[in-house]
Amino acid sequence: MKSLKELEEIKQRTLDSVNLRKERTGGTRVVVGMATCGIAAGARPVLLAFLEEVKKRNLGDVTVSQTGCIGVCRLEPMVEVTRPGEEKVTYVKMTADKVKRVVAEHIVNGHVVTEYTIGAAE
Amino acid sequence: MEDISLHLLDLAQNSIAAGATLVEFYIRELLKEGCMWLKIRDNGKGMDEHQLNQVSDPFYTTRTSRKVGLGIPLFRASAEATGGSLQVMSRKHEGTTLLALFYTRHIDCLPLGRPEETLATLIFLNPEVNFVYNHETPGRQFRFDTREAREILGKVNIADPIVVDWIREYIRNGIEELNGGA
Numbered sequence: 001m002k003s004l005k006e007l008e009e010i011k012q013r014t015l016d017s018v019n020l021r022k023e024r025t026g027g028t029r030v031v032v033g034m035a036t037c038g039i040a041a042g043a044r045p046v047l048l049a050f051l052e053e054v055k056k057r058n059l060g061d062v063t064v065s066q067t068g069c070i071g072v073c074r075l076e077p078m079v080e081v082t083r084p085g086e087e088k089v090t091y092v093k094m095t096a097d098k099v100k101r102v103v104a105e106h107i108v109n110g111h112v113v114t115e116y117t118i119g120a121a122e
Numbered sequence: 123m124e125d126i127s128l129h130l131l132d133l134a135q136n137s138i139a140a141g142a143t144l145v146e147f148y149i150r151e152l153l154k155e156g157c158m159w160l161k162i163r164d165n166g167k168g169m170d171e172h173q174l175n176q177v178s179d180p181f182y183t184t185r186t187s188r189k190v191g192l193g194i195p196l197f198r199a200s201a202e203a204t205g206g207s208l209q210v211m212s213r214k215h216e217g218t219t220l221l222a223l224f225y226t227r228h229i230d231c232l233p234l235g236r237p238e239e240t241l242a243t244l245i246f247l248n249p250e251v252n253f254v255y256n257h258e259t260p261g262r263q264f265r266f267d268t269r270e271a272r273e274i275l276g277k278v279n280i281a282d283p284i285v286v287d288w289i290r291e292y293i294r295n296g297i298e299e300l301n302g303g304a
């Protein structure tokens with residue numbers, strides 16, 4: 001049985017990792033569509049994949065938030081990525097695997113994954 | 123929706139949109155009776171009578187108009203497909219409670235899915251909102267309350283990925299034990 005007391009230890013680990021932050025991405029913003037259409041299409045695993053990548057890579061300055069229906073339900077799950085000083089990029093029909101590539105190539109290295117963008121889908 | 127835990131995520135989004143600072147999930151599985159009660163309660167701004175009538179109308183179908191939304195009609199359809207039901211209770215400025223009954227042996231009953239992923243998602247996205255997850259099976263209970271977690275965490279953000287990941291495992295483990303695990 002796991003106990004809530006373990007959180008004490010997690011707390012310490014969190015404090016340590018904040019001090020060790022390596023990869024800097026300069027405040028990239030990630031927005032995931034989480035309306036009914038997005039959730040039904042698979043937004044939850046997409047969101048959790050971002051959480052996993054942020055944790056693994058210790059991306060302290062990436063903020064992940066949600067938005068309602070973006071209006072193109074058939075292209076959900078949709079994700080918007082905005083790097084500082086760059087234009088917003090909209091990715092469509094996202095999956096957890098696609099998230100890994102978007103984080104590695106776009107968020108960390110600055111190269112848009114064009115084949116997943118809304119432009120490529122239309 | 124593929125499973126009940128995705129419905130819970132979607133319904134909690136309604137609560138958050140209504141400005142709730144506390145969202146509580148109660149799941150009670152009655153194995154002998156072959157049914158499950160689900161309650162989602164929030165302290166958001168609630169609904170007036172007109173809104174409540176719209177979402178409570180059991181004959182309302184999702185086809186008629188988009189502007190009334192999909193979330194509640196879909197949840198109702200999932201419950202009714204098992205022979206169960208959905209009740210929506212709300213008071214303006216006080217909050218909203220949804221109470222659903224699912225007959226779990228019915229062939230069309232959705233699986234519960236992964237409530238721990240729903241809670242992890244909600245906590246990650248809404249660090250300022252408190253959540254309670256209370257799950258009971260005959261003779262057993264598992265309860266998680268973000269307010270207790272916050273007390274231990276002190277200044278550490280509950281939405282930190284490391285913390286959220288731990289909470290997800292904690293809830294997953296708790297549910298496993300309800301089902302006779304370890």
Ligand SMILES: Nc1ncnc2c1ncn2[C@@H]1O[C@H](COP(=O)(O)OP(=O)(O)OP(=O)(O)O)[C@@H](O)[C@H]1O
Pocket residue numbers: 035036037069136137140164166167168169173177189190191192193194195217218
């Ligand atoms: N917990 C709640 N508190 C206050 N109002 C609510 C709550 N749940 C639902 N409502 C009201 O009922 C409406 C219908 O909800 P429903 O989930 O069916 O659709 P929606 O949220 O508007 O859109 P969708 O779920 O399709 O993204 C909401 O727009 C809101 O006005």
Ligand SMILES: [Mg+2]
Pocket residue numbers: 036132133135136191192193194
């Ligand atoms: Mg909704």
